[in-house]
Amino acid sequence: MKYAAKKLAALLATMLAVSFLAFAAFQVVAGDPATDRLGTEATPQRVAELRHEMGLDRPFLVQYGSWLGGFVTGDPGQSYSGGPVADLLSARLPVTLTLSLMAFALTLALALPLGLRSVRRGGRLEGAVNTVANQFLMALPPFFTGILLTWLFSILLHWFRHGAFPGFGADVGGSLWYLLFPAVALAIPRVAQTVRMLRSTVLAEMDKDYVRTAIARGNDRSGVLYRHVLKNSLVPVVTFLAQTMAEIVAGSIVVEQVFNLPGLGRLLLTSISGRDYPTVQAIVVILALWVVLANTAADLINRFIDPRLGGART
Structure with a gap:
C-alpha cells in the first residue's frame, strides 16, 4: 500500500512538472496569439484589448495557476479558434483512446502466444526464420503499413471506405471495424518487438541453473516454462509493454492522418499550425498522462509479480 502511495505521489509530481513545462513552453514561443487572431485588422489598441480578454496580460504564474485549476476541473480553457478546449477534446479523445487500446490489445493477443511458441519450438532453422521475420516487421513504419x-x-x-469514419455517435460497430485497420498498422511492428523481447528474456531465464536442474530431474520442459520461467521473466516484459503503450499513442498521431481519422493527432497538427496554444497544451498534458499512467501501472504490476522490487513489502 505504501509503495502504491509513493507511485501515486510520483505520478502527481511528474504531471505537475509536465504541465508547468508545457504551459511555459508556449509562453516563450515566437508569435503573439492575439496578433495572429486579428490578422490584418491588428492595431496596438485592438491587440492590447484582445490580450486582456484572453488573459495574456496577466503574470505568468497567475495564468498557469488559472489554467491548471481549470484543467483539473475539466475546463482547460478556451481555444483561440473559438469554443471550449474541452469540447474539442471530447470529440477527438475517444477515437485516439479506442485506437490505442485496440492496437495494444492486438499486440498482447498476438505477441504473447507467438513469443512463447518460438521458445517452445526453438529449433535453429525456425529461430533464424523468426529473427528475419521480426527484423522485417520491426522495420515497417506504421504509416507505410497503413497505406x-x-x-x-x-x-x-472494399472492406471499408477510406475517409468515411462513421463516428461512435452514429455507428459504434462500424467505427470499431474502421479502427481495426489502423490498429493493425500500429500493432504489427509492436508485435515483432514484443515477440523478440519475450523470446530473449525467456531464453535467458531458461539457461539458469534452477531451470536446468528442474529439467534434469525429469520435469516437463513446458511445465517448467509456464510454472516458473514465465513468471520470473515477466518483469522486463511488463516494463517493455508499458513503453510499447507509449509508442502506440505516439504512432497513432501519424496513423490517424493516413486513415483520415478525427482523433487527437489531426487536432494537434491543426492547433500547432494555427497557434492554438491552449489546445496544444491540453493535448500534450493528456498524452504525457497516458505515458505516465502506463509506466505507473507497469511498476505496480511488477511489484505484484516480484514483491522484492522497490524495497520490502510494507
Whole structure:
C-alpha cells in the first residue's frame, strides 16, 4: 500500500512538472496569439484589448495557476479558434483512446502466444526464420503499413471506405471495424518487438541453473516454462509493454492522418499550425498522462509479480 502511495505521489509530481513545462513552453514561443487572431485588422489598441480578454496580460504564474485549476476541473480553457478546449477534446479523445487500446490489445493477443511458441519450438532453422521475420516487421513504419492496408482492404477488397469514419455517435460497430485497420498498422511492428523481447528474456531465464536442474530431474520442459520461467521473466516484459503503450499513442498521431481519422493527432497538427496554444497544451498534458499512467501501472504490476522490487513489502 505504501509503495502504491509513493507511485501515486510520483505520478502527481511528474504531471505537475509536465504541465508547468508545457504551459511555459508556449509562453516563450515566437508569435503573439492575439496578433495572429486579428490578422490584418491588428492595431496596438485592438491587440492590447484582445490580450486582456484572453488573459495574456496577466503574470505568468497567475495564468498557469488559472489554467491548471481549470484543467483539473475539466475546463482547460478556451481555444483561440473559438469554443471550449474541452469540447474539442471530447470529440477527438475517444477515437485516439479506442485506437490505442485496440492496437495494444492486438499486440498482447498476438505477441504473447507467438513469443512463447518460438521458445517452445526453438529449433535453429525456425529461430533464424523468426529473427528475419521480426527484423522485417520491426522495420515497417506504421504509416507505410497503413497505406498498404488501405490499398488492399479499402481499394481492392472494399472492406471499408477510406475517409468515411462513421463516428461512435452514429455507428459504434462500424467505427470499431474502421479502427481495426489502423490498429493493425500500429500493432504489427509492436508485435515483432514484443515477440523478440519475450523470446530473449525467456531464453535467458531458461539457461539458469534452477531451470536446468528442474529439467534434469525429469520435469516437463513446458511445465517448467509456464510454472516458473514465465513468471520470473515477466518483469522486463511488463516494463517493455508499458513503453510499447507509449509508442502506440505516439504512432497513432501519424496513423490517424493516413486513415483520415478525427482523433487527437489531426487536432494537434491543426492547433500547432494555427497557434492554438491552449489546445496544444491540453493535448500534450493528456498524452504525457497516458505515458505516465502506463509506466505507473507497469511498476505496480511488477511489484505484484516480484514483491522484492522497490524495497520490502510494507
